[in-house]
Amino acid sequence: MSNAPSLLVSYDIDLRRKELNVWIEDKAANQFREWKSSCKADWQEKGDEPLRVEFAHRPAEWDWLCNHFRDPEFQKRSEQMKKILASSNKKSHNGGAKPFVAQAEEYTKKGEQTPHSKTYIDMYKKFDLEVTSKVQQASDEPVAS
DSSP states (O other), X not given: OOOSOOXXXXXXXXXXXXHHHHHHHHHHHHHHHHHHHHHXXXXXXXXXXXXXXXXXXXXHHHHHHHHHHHOHHHHHHHHHHHHHHHHHOOXXXXXXXXXXXHHHHHHHXXXXXXXXXXXXXXXXXXXOHHHHHHHHHHHHSOOOO
C-alpha cells in the first residue's frame, strides 16, 4: 500500500433531494459542454492529429468526434446556436480583455472609493445610459465610513 495521500474525498450527499440532483446534473452537463467545446477548438486549430491526451488510448473515439465536428448537420446546428447566443447577450460591454475585477482593482489602487461602480460605468455606459447614470449618481455620494 502506498504512503501517498489519497485523492479520494468522501461527501455525505443525500441524492434523494431533487434540487441536489438537478444541481449535480447541471454541473456535469456544463462541464461536458465545456470539454466538448475545447475538443472542437483543438480540432479546428490542429485538425485530426495529434490526438488530445485523453484520447491517447482511445483513438477510435477521437476519430468519431472529429467526424462529428465535420458533420454538416452538426455544423448547421453549431452556427444556429452561435447566432442565438449572440442575440441573447443583452449586456455587451466594452471593457476589453481585462476582467472586471482587475479593472476594479486598478481603481482601488488609484484611490477610488467605489471601484466596482466606476468599473461598471466604464464598461457599460454606452449600452445602458439610464442604469449607468444612476450608478454614477450613487457613486458620487460620499461613502459612509
